[in-house]
Amino acid sequence: MRLWQFSAKRNIALEVGCSTKMAPLTYLGMKLKNPILAGAGEPTVDYEHMARALSQGVGGVVTKSVSFSRELAASYEHCRWAILDQDRRICSRGEFPKHFTFFGRGGIPLEPKGWLDEIKKTMELADRVGAVVIGSVATGRLEDMVEFGCKLERLGIPAIEIDAGCPHPGEIGGSEKELELVTSDDVARAIVKAMRSEIRIPLVYKISPEVSDIVKTCQVVMEAGADGVVIGNRYRGFLVDIWSGRPILDSWGGIGGPWVLPLTLRWVSKVFESVKDITISGSNGVGSWEDIVQFIMAGATTVQVCSAIMVHGYGILGDMIRQVEGFMEAQGYSSYDEIKGIAVRRAKSYQELYSDAKIASIDDDLCTRCYSCQDACFYGGITTTPDGPRIVNQCKGCGMCEMTCPEGAIRLVPRTEVRCCVGE
Numbered sequence: 001m002r003l004w005q006f007s008a009k010r011n012i013a014l015e016v017g018c019s020t021k022m023a024p025l026t027y028l029g030m031k032l033k034n035p036i037l038a039g040a041g042e043p044t045v046d047y048e049h050m051a052r053a054l055s056q057g058v059g060g061v062v063t064k065s066v067s068f069s070r071e072l073a074a075s076y077e078h079c080r081w082a083i084l085d086q087d088r089r090i091c092s093r094g095e096f097p098k099h100f101t102f103f104g105r106g107g108i109p110l111e112p113k114g115w116l117d118e119i120k121k122t123m124e125l126a127d128r129v130g131a132v133v134i135g136s137v138a139t140g141r142l143e144d145m146v147e148f149g150c151k152l153e154r155l156g157i158p159a160i161e162i163d164a165g166c167p168h169p170g171e172i173g174g175s176e177k178e179l180e181l182v183t184s185d186d187v188a189r190a191i192v193k194a195m196r197s198e199i200r201i202p203l204v205y206k207i208s209p210e211v212s213d214i215v216k217t218c219q220v221v222m223e224a225g226a227d228g229v230v231i232g233n234r235y236r237g238f239l240v241d242i243w244s245g246r247p248i249l250d251s252w253g254g255i256g257g258p259w260v261l262p263l264t265l266r267w268v269s270k271v272f273e274s275v276k277d278i279t280i281s282g283s284n285g286v287g288s289w290e291d292i293v294q295f296i297m298a299g300a301t302t303v304q305v306c307s308a309i310m311v312h313g314y315g316i317l318g319d320m321i322r323q324v325e326g327f328m329e330a331q332g333y334s335s336y337d338e339i340k341g342i343a344v345r346r347a348k349s350y351q352e353l354y355s356d357a358k359i360a361s362i363d364d365d366l367c368t369r370c371y372s373c374q375d376a377c378f379y380g381g382i383t384t385t386p387d388g389p390r391i392v393n394q395c396k397g398c399g400m401c402e403m404t405c406p407e408g409a410i411r412l413v414p415r416t417e418v419r420c421c422v423g424e
Contacts, residue, residue, distance in 0.1 A: 039304030081103070085101075188205065231264060381395030
């Protein structure tokens with residue numbers, strides 16, 4: 001079904017709602033038409049921006065967080081971003097690679113004037129197009145967090161995200177030093193307990209990737225009363241322009257982007273595997289629809305997109321939804337629950353892999369005797385003969401030669417299939 005809303009401010013028509021054959025999914029007790037959320041950040045900073053996300057058919061939006069720190073708000077007012085390419089050079093002319101690095105110095109604003117009205121208006125639009133709006137509260141004094149959380153609950157918001165993973169507080173300094181303790185499990189427990197003592201709607205805790213043990217932190221916040229977790233926020237980073245000898249953007253900053261996907265998926269998968277019945281929203285690492293599928297197969301129920309919107313525009317959300325749904329249909333899946341955690345359940349321990357030993361096998365008809373395979377082998381597994389390269393017993397089946405061969409002449413096979421090789 002397609003609905004149309006009109007935005008007088010921008011004088012544009014917003015196409016909202018997407019048809020789908022997928023069964024709805026449940027997230028924190030809410031029914032979502034798809035697992036893709038516009039994550040908390042600049043793309044959800046006000047009604048107009050959230051409406052643009054909703055126009056692409058997302059399952060929901062997470063509002064920009066509200067801060068209680070004037071120092072964090074000042075950083076927001078002086079934000080600066082850099083999108084870097086594969087050589088870590090700042091992009092220009094609107095040319096951005098698929099696996100960009102998103103580096104920047106941002107912050108979180110104090111509650112904007114009329115913010116609750118903006119959220120209410122967004123909720124009304126979301127209701128009309130079959131989506132949800134999730135509120136977001138940054139860390140600060142517990143009394144302030146609870147007070148604003150109660151405001152959101154009275155407004156009718158269906159769930160609240162506790163943004164405890166913002167990368168910027170630790171770099172701001174100043175008088176509000178408690179902001180640096182977002183990596184402490186004791187602080188995480190206290191925050192969730194305080195919020196839960198006054199708030200009945202679902203709470204989801206957004207975790208910093210810099211905590212010492214994300215699995216443990218997830219267990220702590222769930223025991224304290226959280227209903228789910230977001231894994232995770234951006235890292236803190238530092239990049240250098242070697243030609244000027246100065247830091248890029250002249251300082252430290254938060255860093256993320258599609259390159260970080262394997263790091264985030266590691267924790268999503270470990271938490272899914274280790275914490276029983278936990279609800280996970282994946283964040284930090286999405287650059288394409290394939291990344292969204294990876295998040296779900298690693299154990300996430302929903303996947304949040306933020307940096308990719310800032311880099312490529314809101315249209316990428318609609319593209320991702322259509323491509324994910326096309327993939328699901330082509331693969332014969334009828335619901336997202338079918339694939340949630342599927343890769344984790346199929347993952348093997350290192351020890352289990354030892355009984356599945358592989359060895360390289362060379363197709364002589366394709367081999368051109370370039371010996372690039374031998375250059376790529378660090379284990380003495382390939383030797384030179386008058387007839388070309390040959391695999392010997394020292395081959396560990398690591399796969400380097402298979403990936404290096406320009407002719408595709410090498411493949412890995414079970415070691416039991418190779419009856420004879422040089423050195424036996």
